[in-house]
Amino acid sequence: MDKKISVKVCLGTTCFVMGSSNLQELIETVPAKYGDRVEVSGVPCLGLCSIDWEFSKAPYVKVDDEVIKEATVEKVLKAIDEKLNK
Amino acid sequence: MAMNTSTPKQTSHLKREILVRLIKAYLSDDFAENTRLIPYDMRPKGSEVPYRCCIHSERAILRDRAIAGLGFSIEETEDSTLLSELANKAEKRDVPEQQPLTVLTTACKGCVPSRVYVTDLCQGCVARPCVNTCKFGAISIQNGKSVIDPAKCKNCGMCVQVCPYQAIQKIIVPCESACPVGAIAKDENGHAKIDFEKCISCGKCASACPFGAVHEKSQIIDVLKNIKAGKKVIAMIAPAMIGQLPCTAQQLKEAIMKLGFADVYEVAQGADITTKNEAEEFEERLMKGAEFMTTSCCAGYNELVDRHIPEMKPFRSDTKTPMYYTAEIVKKEHPDAVTVFFSPCVAKKREALNNPNTDYVLNYEEVGAWFIALGIQVTECEGKEFKTESSAEGRNFCVTGGVAKAVQTLLPEDLPTHPVVIDGLTKQSVRDLKKYAKNGVCDLGNLIEIMACTGGCLGGNSTVNAMKPALKQVTSYVNSSKSIKEQVSGTEQVKQ
Incomplete structure (x- = not known):
């Protein structure tokens, strides 16, 4: 509980087109839900999509060091909850 | 939801x-x-x-x-x-x-065919409003629960409405x-x-x-083929495109040129001509005693009138669409060019088939996929300026209410203008439009803007960005642009 959880939503072009456009709402809803325990931001390309055919697993979100593939709002919230309850 | x-x-x-x-x-x-x-x-x-x-x-x-x-x-x-x-x-x-x-x-x-279905929530009540309300005698009680006879049921949904337990549901086909x-x-x-x-x-x-x-x-292969063949392929980006990716309009232009396009035109440029012509036309019609006029820029609405409400034709503006004027300008300036319209919706593909100046249409999903395939990062582009500066009103055409607002900007203040916006075509709004056309009068106003999609072009079927951030981005672009009023006072009016 001491350390803040960091959430990085990739807003690089590949992630954006593959669905992170719909994850932008997290940037508003996460602080409203978790207050200052979680820090959330939209970031430029995380570089995860460029390897081979990995674009197909976009959009990517990083919750601390954990990479979430084909991220959805639900998957990201679940990952945050798991980290908070550890 | x-x-x-x-x-x-x-x-x-x-x-x-x-x-x-x-x-x-x-x-x-x-x-x-x-x-x-x-x-x-x-x-x-x-x-x-x-x-x-x-x-x-x-x-x-x-x-x-x-x-x-x-x-x-x-x-x-x-x-x-x-x-x-x-x-x-x-x-x-x-x-x-x-x-x-x-x-x-x-x-x-x-996906199952549309039908009415009694769920387990049925309490087998004594009042039995479902049985009593069914005009077709399709509901009976078996083992203490309501049962619908599919042979008799006409899917009217009356039983759905009267059930006190909300136990009867209509399964729809989306x-x-x-x-x-x-x-x-x-x-x-x-x-x-x-x-x-x-x-x-x-x-x-x-x-x-x-x-x-x-x-x-x-039509992505067709466009790729023309670029591969070394043709001068020019992109015409509809106003909604500005809201699709997290970058500036100038960065977007450069990114599109990286795909192999020779130049990029904003369709807002054509929207400015639509605004001017439509404002003139509206004033003229009103002077002649017209009850109302509808806009004519939405391809879905135009198809609706042509196929289902021919009686609306006299009330629909004769002004051409922003795509029409933009494509005309591009072909005039570059007779050798292949033109590609970047569209938020599928309806423009139909419109382009009847427009000799628009060769192809790509939607925003296709453009986005192309950026991915080539690994282009829009935010890393420096940015290129557009040769023609479009107005704030033209750039706002993609937002519901934006077209009527643009036209109104150029109308004399003493003209009795009452804009109405039909924000999305539904079975109900189609019925309403039929009524206005039949009666020759619309009780809600006299300048009717019709958008097939809710939210305007930003709500098009093949957009990439979510509505809220897209709207925010377009609005900030619009707010940084000059009003069409300055354009009109500065230059002579362009007439088709």
Whole structure:
């Protein structure tokens, strides 16, 4: 509980087109839900999509060091909850 | 909350992935073979089967989706035709197909025909309002619970409304329910079929189908081919494009030129001509005693009038669309150019077929897929200026209410102008429009803006960005632009 959880939503072009456009709402809803325990931001390309055919697993979100593939709002919230309850 | 255009969907993910793979295949050294392999690359041996019964079914459906990506009709393609044959055929094609939509009927199987259904919540009550209200005698009580006889039930839904326990539900077919003109329905085999005589190409069925069964036939291969052939290909980006990716309009222009386009025009430039002509036309009509006039920029609405409400024609503005004027300018300035309209919706594909100055139409999903295939990061572009500066009003055409507002800006203040906005075509708004046309009067106002999609073009069926951030981005662009009033006072009015 001491350390803040960091959430990085990739807003690089590949992630954006593959669905992170719909994850932008997290940037508003996460602080409203978790207050200052979680820090959330939209970031430029995380570089995860460029390897081979990995674009197909976009959009990517990083919750601390954990990479979430084909991220959805639900998957990201679940990952945050798991980290908070550890 | 109902599923809408901006609701995230796995089906969009699939469709976009196939487009990226098709573009990569086209740019590879063996287009036909690499296209044939797409279903196998997406579901390699031993891979998970996320959606269907088995890997073979998954691959077959991915193959069908790729057919639409190649620009062909899924219904009319033989099951035995290889994707490689279709890839070759697509490369040789000179003109895109007439109907822009196609249905993947095998994906329809999971969806049951529309019917009324008694759930387990039925309490077998004594009042029995369902039995009493049914005009067709279709409901009886068996073992203490209501039962509907499907042979007698007409799907009217009266019992649904009267049940005090909300125990009776109507199962809808999302495409049928979304279509404002009854152009799509399940046939006797349970497969959705589009009646192209009725279809206005609004794309609502494509957005509504949870199985992603309705596809747009893509023209991406045609555009890629022209660029590969070294033609001067010019992009015309509709105002809604500005809200699609997290970058500036100038960065977007540079990114599009990196795809191989020779130049990029804002369709807002044509929207400015639409505004000027429509304002003049409205004033003239009002002087002559007209009761009302509707806008004419939305391709879905224009198709609606042409196919279903001919009596509305005298009330619809004769002014051409922003795409029309923009394409005219581009072809005048570059007679040798191939023009591509970047569209938020499928309806513009229909409009382009009747416009000799617009050669191809790409939607925003296709443009986005192209950026992915080439690994272009829009935010890393420096930015290129547009040669012609469009007005704030023109750039706001894609926002619901924006067209009427633009026209109003140029109207004399003492003219009795009452704008009304029809924000999205539904079965109800189509009924309303029929009423206005029949009675020759609209009690809500006299300048009626009609947008087939809720939210305007930003709510188009093939947009990439969610509505809220897209609107924010467009609005900030609009706010940094000059008003059309300054343009009009500065130059002579452009007349068609």
